[in-house]
Amino acid sequence: MTTTMMNCDGLSAGYGRGRACVRDVGFELRPGEIMAVLGPNGAGKTTLLITLAGLLTPLAGTVELDGVRIKPGSARTASKAGIVLVPDDRALFTGLTVTENLRLARRPGGTTIAEVIDYFPLLGERLDVSAGLLSGGEQQMLAIGRAFMQAPKVLLIDELSMGLAPVIVESLLPVIRRFVDERQVAAVLVEQHVHMALTVADRALVLRHGEVTTTGAAADLAASPEVLERAYLGHAAGTDSVVY
Incomplete structure (x- = not known):
């Protein structure tokens, strides 16, 4: 049986007066696995990552690494544990x-x-x-x-493509894949370029307004763009779009 590297259960987080901008997020990560966290701007992706890294104290929920609960809101503890x-x-x-x-x-x-x-x-x-x-x-x-x-045991990468040309991003993502495979670490990748992220990820989680709208195998989601559109935009698409 494959060992779970990171377990996140019922995680909610936010800023000031207990207002949650990420609500009830849960997932498991195994060694050698990349999970892409996708979603429109303001969905809570960065909030999720900095909470996992211990830079923000969660409002609810737990984060475990190798079966050991990480002290909430302690970046030092998270870092020493390998996040x-x-x-x-x-x-x-x-x-x-x-x-x-x-x-x-x-x-x-x-x-x-x-x-x-x-x-x-x-x-x-x-x-x-x-x-x-x-x-x-x-x-x-x-x-x-x-x-x-x-x-690292768990590598958290926030907006790899920030300020970079797509061709540069395309050269960096396979390196992440190689490192995860060779070192058997786990990785959480926040990325706006959906297609590129799904190419290297094993699984994906889509956040919208701080809530998980869909999860699944990266290959399955890449093959079902209509599912991603609904997960991103809901029934009322508005003016946003999914960046492929």
Whole structure:
């Protein structure tokens, strides 16, 4: 029987006066599995990720890693347990070089700098360059490589494509797939480019107005665009659209 890596049960979260913008979210993640979290802007995707990472105290529900409950609202506990977040702003030390950024992130059991370069060969040519001088794509490679250095059990990636051309995103997503497969970690991927996300994910969860509207195998959802449209937009589609 496959071991559950992360179990999220009945998770609700929000900001100020107990107002929930994510309600009753539940899922299980297994080693070697990627779950794409999809949904329109304002659906609660980032709120879900930062709650899983311990940066926001949940209003209800639990998060477990390897069967051990993670202390609510404790980023330190979540990080020590192996939950590693790549935020949408990348949070690099822009005045430090690529090498220095990677060295600061290193934990026992994490990748080496040489292994990061194997995943992202372009970084090998930029090791002595300040992170602030990198292109957007190179900065994202560095942010992800830094997460690899932290020996994640569960990798949380928020808006991988933020500010990047689709061709760059297409080159990054297979690296995530490769890392998850080789290291047998689990990953939660928040992404606006639905088709790209479903190409590398095993499962997907769609949030709308903070609630789960649909879950399923990524391949099944990719083959049923009408199901995704309904999950995103409900019966009254309005002016939004699903980005394929």
